[in-house]
Amino acid sequence: MRAPTRTLTFAAVAGAAVFGYASVIERNWFALRRFEVPILPAGAEPVRVLHISDIHLTPGRHRLLSWIRSLDALAPDLVVNTGDSIAHRQSVLPLLEGLGPLLDRPGVFVYGSNDFYSPIPHNPLRYLWEASSVRHRTVPDLPWAELGAGLAAGGWMDANNARGRIKAGGLDIEVGGVHDSHIDRDRYHQIAGPTDAAADLRLGVMHSPEPEIMDQFAADGYDLLLAGHTHGGQVCLPGFGALVTNCGIEPERASGLHRHPLHGDPDRPWLHVSAGLGTSPWAPVRFSCRPEASLLTLVPRIG
């Protein structure tokens, strides 16, 4: 075999091996991330918040559903789902069954664009250069209302452009949330206004971590912001991290626990971005970016 042919053959085999790993192994290699967030009043007991996002459920993902169901063993005090839960019209019931006992716990949810519009075929590499909003249509074809009714049936708060109060882990929590900005359904003005200093915690929830929305949450005094959407970059460079976020936030905060803004006032809100549990069925790969859920243990502030 001549050298150029050998090189091409090697590249093809290596590419197939990487794709196989990313689509079969890593995409089903679920991780639980744990973070401690010093955010509660002095003397408060720790409170566990389970953050799930971007499940993108399609039929047949039994391993994913059974892993989600197992998360109830963590005994979270609060569950927050930041959207993109489904990717198929027959996914609502399986999703609700997968969430199972988690739906009986206090919870909050917002929608993502993919809860409204079924995924359409595209070049998976388009994820690297094109914002998802341009691919969306105007007439929803997924059962988003059925999804919302199912999530709310056990008492989860629908936080899409809504503000309210919930009790979880002994805390009085003020919650504000926005709908997905990628389909122009976010209406921050409907929830705008200073938060209640008398609440034990002020929680802001959104699908896509857009800096201009998070600036408004921060200005209104929210303590903790939760978002998804980025998939953590989905295809990352080992040792470097995310290349893209598919939204306004920079790759450095594509996933994990940070502050918003990244630098500034020491009292600015904490921000947790989930890398999510799934992918679009038309880009079924994750590389150096395992699918994840996060358990945030809220503890008293330091000092």
Ligand SMILES: [Fe+2]
């Ligand atoms: Fe997503």
